[in-house]
Amino acid sequence: MEKTDKKTIHNYMVDFLITDSISAGDDVVLLRLTPADSNVMLRDMGIRPGQFVQVKTPGNATFLRRPISICYVDDATNQLWLLVRDAGNGSRAIMDSPINSVLNIILPLGNGFSIDKSGTSPLLIGGGVGVAPLLMLGAKLKEYGIKPTFLIGAKNRNSILLKNELSDIGETYVSTDDGSYGEKGLVTQNHILSNKFSSIYCCGPLPMMKAVAGIASSDNIFCEVSLENVMGCGIGACLCCVEKTIDGNVCVCKEGPVFNINQLLWHN
Amino acid sequence: MAQLGVKIGSLHLNNPVLTASGTFGYGEEFSDFINLDRLGGFIVKGTTLEPRQGNDYPRMVETPSGMLNAVGLQNKGVDYFIENIYPELTKYTSEIIVNISGSSVEDYAKVAEKLNELPRINAIEVNISCPNVKTGGMAFGTTASGAASVTKAVRNAFGKTVIVKLSPNVTDITEIARAVECEGADAVSLINTLMGMAIDVERQRPYLSTYTGGLSGAAVRPVAVRMVWQVHKAVKIPVIGLGGIMSGRDALEFILAGATAIEVGTANFINPKTTVEIIDYIDDYCQRHGVSDINQLIGII
Ligand SMILES: Cc1cc2nc3c(=O)[nH]c(=O)nc-3n(C[C@H](O)[C@H](O)[C@H](O)COP(=O)(O)OP(=O)(O)OC[C@H]3O[C@@H](n4cnc5c(N)ncnc54)[C@H](O)[C@@H]3O)c2cc1C
Ligand SMILES: Cc1cc2nc3c(=O)[nH]c(=O)nc-3n(C[C@H](O)[C@H](O)[C@H](O)COP(=O)(O)O)c2cc1C
Ligand code: FES
Numbered sequence: 001m002e003k004t005d006k007k008t009i010h011n012y013m014v015d016f017l018i019t020d021s022i023s024a025g026d027d028v029v030l031l032r033l034t035p036a037d038s039n040v041m042l043r044d045m046g047i048r049p050g051q052f053v054q055v056k057t058p059g060n061a062t063f064l065r066r067p068i069s070i071c072y073v074d075d076a077t078n079q080l081w082l083l084v085r086d087a088g089n090g091s092r093a094i095m096d097s098p099i100n101s102v103l104n105i106i107l108p109l110g111n112g113f114s115i116d117k118s119g120t121s122p123l124l125i126g127g128g129v130g131v132a133p134l135l136m137l138g139a140k141l142k143e144y145g146i147k148p149t150f151l152i153g154a155k156n157r158n159s160i161l162l163k164n165e166l167s168d169i170g171e172t173y174v175s176t177d178d179g180s181y182g183e184k185g186l187v188t189q190n191h192i193l194s195n196k197f198s199s200i201y202c203c204g205p206l207p208m209m210k211a212v213a214g215i216a217s218s219d220n221i222f223c224e225v226s227l228e229n230v231m232g233c234g235i236g237a238c239l240c241c242v243e244k245t246i247d248g249n250v251c252v253c254k255e256g257p258v259f260n261i262n263q264l265l266w267h268n
Numbered sequence: 269m270a271q272l273g274v275k276i277g278s279l280h281l282n283n284p285v286l287t288a289s290g291t292f293g294y295g296e297e298f299s300d301f302i303n304l305d306r307l308g309g310f311i312v313k314g315t316t317l318e319p320r321q322g323n324d325y326p327r328m329v330e331t332p333s334g335m336l337n338a339v340g341l342q343n344k345g346v347d348y349f350i351e352n353i354y355p356e357l358t359k360y361t362s363e364i365i366v367n368i369s370g371s372s373v374e375d376y377a378k379v380a381e382k383l384n385e386l387p388r389i390n391a392i393e394v395n396i397s398c399p400n401v402k403t404g405g406m407a408f409g410t411t412a413s414g415a416a417s418v419t420k421a422v423r424n425a426f427g428k429t430v431i432v433k434l435s436p437n438v439t440d441i442t443e444i445a446r447a448v449e450c451e452g453a454d455a456v457s458l459i460n461t462l463m464g465m466a467i468d469v470e471r472q473r474p475y476l477s478t479y480t481g482g483l484s485g486a487a488v489r490p491v492a493v494r495m496v497w498q499v500h501k502a503v504k505i506p507v508i509g510l511g512g513i514m515s516g517r518d519a520l521e522f523i524l525a526g527a528t529a530i531e532v533g534t535a536n537f538i539n540p541k542t543t544v545e546i547i548d549y550i551d552d553y554c555q556r557h558g559v560s561d562i563n564q565l566i567g568i569i
Binding site for chain 1: 290291292298300301313321322324325326327330331332333334335337339485486536537538539540
């Protein structure tokens with residue numbers, strides 16, 4: 001999209017050192033990274049929950065960078081958290097990067113969630129690695145004195161991600177496909193959805209987000225979803241990542257990845 | 269510091285490094301990473317007479333050492349550009365070149381005529397080679413007569429430097445280059461993307477909504493270098509080389525093959541500082557090779 005307005009947010013290209021790599025389920029790793037140059041302070045970058053980064057895959061595993069959501073930013077330790085799932089060569093190369101190795105990352109990208117629209121009782125729904133951005137979102141909401149509720153969907157009990165971290169922030173409900181943990185079935189079948197919420201923020205597989213959007217719109221609740229369109233540049237330069245909206249084709253990397261469901265043409 | 273300035277038509281560039289249309293947005297997207305005023309110039313997104321929504325998603329897929337795209341010239345049209353984007357661009361001191369496209373000869377001429385009025389636009393790049401639109405675009409670029417007719421119309425409408433961007437999707441690119449030289453083009457740039465296709469075998473369907481798209485990135489470089497070398501031998505006007513330039517080394521390959529200037533495209537997505545790194549590399553290269561003026565290197569192969 002044309003972007004000629006004055007810049008308020010800046011992008012940075014930074015070398016990060018991997019400080020921790022924690023296996024988080026069958027095919028997912030939680031990476032903690034810190035800028036190789038200790039003068040680079042993440043808290044000065046104005047990072048918002050729901051924004052993402054573009055990672056240069058190590059060893060040129062892929063030609064293009066790969067977009068990954070910002071899972072959490074720990075200001076105290078100057079650490080960036082990324083939750084990465086094995087989806088192919090690029091994500092695997094990122095996951096397999098050893099501790100102390102360097103990842104070149106462009107950040108922070110995209111718009112992020114509208115925190116100020118949450119109301120007093122937001123529900124944060126994540127499926128698979130889609131829970132990643134909800135950790136930072138939940139933490140920020142809590143900082144503002146708002147109590148978020150989490151609902152996470154997973155295949156089975158071994159693939160539930162960030163359960164402990166989310167539970168520290170708010171009530172956390174789980175749905176698994178096989179019923180091996182929490183309730184059996186889809187997140188949209190979880191009993192917690194019969195409660196009243198002031199807003200819903202959702203990130204996960206497309207069918208899940210569409211189902212959640214359907215519920216939110218029939219209940220007339222503010223709802224934002226985070227899209228994962230395939231990206232070329234991640235910075236609004238190539239126009240490859242477009243989503244059809246009520247305003248025409250817009251770049252998910254720039255105008256998104258977070259969209260209010262009313263902007264999307266999912267119901268047509 | 270070697271003398272890096274080059275001349276394209278009446279355009280004087282501080283150095284031979286430009287950006288490729290459609291890969292550099294309107295420049296602004298890169299202002300956090302590089303000082304845009306260090307570039308020889310930047311070529312902005314393809315602009316058409318009317319606004320265009322472009323093709324449906326998905327528009328991109330990664331391929332070995334490259335990518336296929338099918339953006340389809342999404343842009344808000346020349347009037348929007350003139351009113352809303354151009355004023356923002358005038359704050360930069362490097363040359364701003366507008367890439368134009370059309371679905372008829374008249375379209376091209378009308379866009380060129382409007383841009384001719386803008387004092388900071390000293391050159392346009394005429395895209396007769398876009399593989400991603402149904403009518404016009406590449407259709408003009410694949411025959412000598414089509415290329416000639418667009419060049420002639422634009423030449424009449426635009427008083428400053430006219431660069432014609434050639435398609436590699438032809439049997440003999442030198443024939444097209446000669447045709448546009450004859451009609452008064454000041455320079456040619458090449459290559460645009462190579463038409464390609466990729467299929468998702470698990471889902472048994474093409475990756476792109478349009479089935480076919482344009483291949484760019486490192487994968488196309490040897491084809492591009494060959495074509496620049498051939499065209500440099502075939503015409504007298506300057507040649508601007510592009511296609512898969514990822515580094516300073518790659519840029520020099522094009523210069524030695526006959527390019528007076530080069531454009532950096534897809535590489536901007538991977539390393540947004542590629543352009544300025546190339547400028548530094550060229551300067552260093554000249555010093556290492558005892559070259560006082562970049563012009564001494566052009567086309568020595
Ligand atoms: C804004 C955003 C945030 C994301 N956040 C996360 C996250 O936090 N954790 C996580 O594990 N994954 C995340 N993803 C998805 C991740 O980017 C893809 O899984 C990854 O790019 C796949 O690349 P690959 O080389 O491993 O696999 P490939 O073999 O290249 O592709 C596997 C599948 O991944 C998708 N994909 C491929 N290339 C891209 C690309 N350049 N951009 C987007 N999708 C692509 C395609 O649908 C493809 O079918 C996010 C994607 C986006 C757009
Ligand atoms: C996403 C994308 C969009 C493009 N849009 C245009 C365009 O609008 N006009 C044009 O003349 N060329 C366009 N091109 C072609 C490039 O300018 C360039 O000719 C081509 O990508 C080869 O160079 P590269 O390998 O360095 O990218 C586009 C290329 C890409 C990858
Ligand atoms: S990925 Fe290039 S514009 Fe969004």
